[in-house]
Amino acid sequence: MxxxxxxxxxxxxxxxxxxxxxxxxxxxxxxxxxxxxxxxxxxxxxxxxxxxxxxxxxxxxxxxxxxxxxxxxxxxxxxxxxxxxxxxxxxxxxxxxxxxxxxxxxxxxxxxxxxxxxxxxxxxxxxxxxxxxxxxxxxxxxxxxxxxxxxxxxxMVKSPAEIALIRDGARIADLGGAAIRDAIRPSAREIDVAMAGRDAMELAIAEAHADSELRDTWVWFQSGLNTDGAHNPVTTRRLEAGDILSLNCFPMISGYYTALERTLFLGEPDAASLALWEANVAAHELGLRLLVPGARCRDIVAEINALFAERDLLRYRSFGYGHSFGILSHYYGREAGLELREDIDTVLEPGMVISMEPMLTVPLGTPGAGGYREHDILVIHEDRAENITGFPYGPAHNIVAA
CATH class of the missing domain: 3.40.350.10 (Creatinase/prolidase N-terminal domain)
Structure with missing residues (x-):
């Protein structure tokens, strides 16, 4: 032969x-x-x-x-x-x-x-x-x-068809976030909560994108100390009253990545935690206002850095403030030329899709210890930026009764 x-x-x-x-x-x-x-x-x-x-x-x-x-x-x-x-x-x-x-x-x-x-x-x-x-x-x-x-x-510059797919991914991420929020309760394991979000998103993808390959959708749901890293894996830790929580939904549609990330608390946060959470929300909202066509990535970073520096929190910033979207995931792909970091000179232009996701990591032994993170996805148009993430953020919405 x-x-x-x-x-x-x-x-x-x-x-x-x-x-x-x-x-x-x-x-x-x-x-x-x-x-x-x-x-x-x-x-x-x-x-x-x-x-x-x-x-x-x-x-x-x-x-x-x-x-x-x-x-x-x-x-x-x-x-x-x-x-x-x-x-x-x-x-x-x-x-x-x-x-x-x-x-x-x-x-x-x-x-x-x-x-x-x-x-x-x-x-x-x-x-x-x-x-x-x-x-x-x-x-x-x-x-x-x-x-x-x-x-x-x-x-880095998406076509209308790509933007439509990313937009629906953001919608499905919101569904995963809602399922996760509903699954949060004392003594639930991180893995149990994560599975609720993943299952909701995979079912939504199967319904809306029936011809796609159903693969790679995942959730990172972290609690307590496990919130200190944005990419920390899910564990079997059981939730406790007073925990800081980090919700991270990642629906994948034919290789296209979208994300939803939110800080939550199981029960009322203490004063130090609440102050840190509100500071990160303030940075998030400032960043959302700064993501407009013609803005330069490093200049956006400088303004958010200044806000954190004024509050003596800049030392707790753990990574840049956002990144591009498209064909990427946690094990392949990255459009490093469109990230919100001090070393990126890229100017935002129509067709780009970028996140705003400030994060503070406060170490153990410091009041309010934990990881605080919010994440929205924005599409850059000719004259504005459109936020396509719908899940609410901040203390007014994401304190879950213990």
């Missing part, structure tokens, strides 16, 4: 993708414009977010490499044989499957699309050292150029 290194595997009718073919073609046109400007023959995209953004297929790596190879006339997803015909059914463009009968069949498949001695664009922030060495060995490129920054800049 001859075992091929790679082959085409059409297996079933194409599945509906998150966006119309015209949307993917517009994205590919933007990428091809970048390739032409840089004098490149092809792009070898390897990250989950770029493969999904330009090619529609959100892969599951599990230690195997994937790619989308884009030239001026083709876009081909390269995927592992373990996925069967799924990549071909859920990609825009062509699909090529590589086998694992011998090592490096992936690179043989890629080389069949790019040829050798060509000028290639890669994602420098994703391709590993081992991957780069294999690329050099199998493709013998005449030049290699990092196009990840250009791809990120393209992804």
């Amino acid at each position: 001859t075992r091929p290194a790679f082959f085409a595997f059409p297996n079933g009718a194409p599945a509906p993708l998150p966006f119309a073919a015209e949307e993917y073609e517009a994205r590919l046109a933007g990428l091809r414009h970048t390739l032409a400007e840089l004098g490149l023959d092809a792009a070898v995209l390897t990250s989950m977010h770029c493969v999904a953004y330009y090619g529609g297929f959100l892969y599951c790596s599990f230690g195997r490499p994937y790619a989308l190879v884009v030239t001026q006339d083709r876009a081909v997803t390269v995927s592992a044989n373990i996925d069967g015909g799924q990549p071909g059914r859920r990609c825009h463009g062509e699909s090529l499957t590589y086998t694992d009968w011998q090592r490096d069949n992936y690179w043989r498949a890629v080389a069949s699309l790019t040829g050798t001695g060509r000028r290639l664009g890669i994602e420098g922030d994703h391709l590993t050292l081992a991957g780069r060495a294999a690329l050099e060995a199998f493709l013998a490129p005449a030049a290699v150029v990092d196009i990840a920054p250009a791809a990120m800049r393209q992804r």
Whole structure:
């Protein structure tokens, strides 16, 4: 039996993708414009977010490499044989499957699309050292150029179809938040509360986006000391009266991430906790006013920093004040050029989607110890910013009876 290194595997009718073919073609046109400007023959995209953004297929790596190879006339997803015909059914463009009968069949498949001695664009922030060495060995490129920054800049400005999907994700996050709030009670475990929110969101996604892949939606629900980090995992800790709580909902629709984050208390907070919570809410509301077209990220940060500094709270700030949205999650994707940090000069423009999410982390031994965080999502329009998060925030709404 001859075992091929790679082959085409059409297996079933194409599945509906998150966006119309015209949307993917517009994205590919933007990428091809970048390739032409840089004098490149092809792009070898390897990250989950770029493969999904330009090619529609959100892969599951599990230690195997994937790619989308884009030239001026083709876009081909390269995927592992373990996925069967799924990549071909859920990609825009062509699909090529590589086998694992011998090592490096992936690179043989890629080389069949790019040829050798060509000028290639890669994602420098994703391709590993081992991957780069294999690329050099199998493709013998005449030049290699990092196009990840250009791809990120393209992804930072959303299309109307993307904004519509993100808007519905925000709606579903609000539903998850409501389910979590309803599940909060003394002695409930963090995991029990988290599951209520996750189940509500997955059911809502299944109803509103029946053709999507149902995957990756999650909740981080934290209590007490566990609120000190924004990305702390769920535990089996049982809630107690007086606890500070952190609600974090993350519905995922076809790779598109949205979020809702809120501070709550189980029972009335003490005076120190209430003062800290109100200070963080004040920073949140200031930030919401500052997110307007034409504003520069670092300038927004400076104004919020000044508010915290006036209240002697700046030392408790734990990270920047917001970030972009789109194809991203806790294990892939990030549009680092659109974050509210001191080192980001990006100017907000129509089509961008960004969060406002100030957080204070007050350590044990300090009155009001805990993590305080609020999070809303805003769409930047020509003349304003639109807040698409509906779940209420602050002490007037999020003190749950103990």
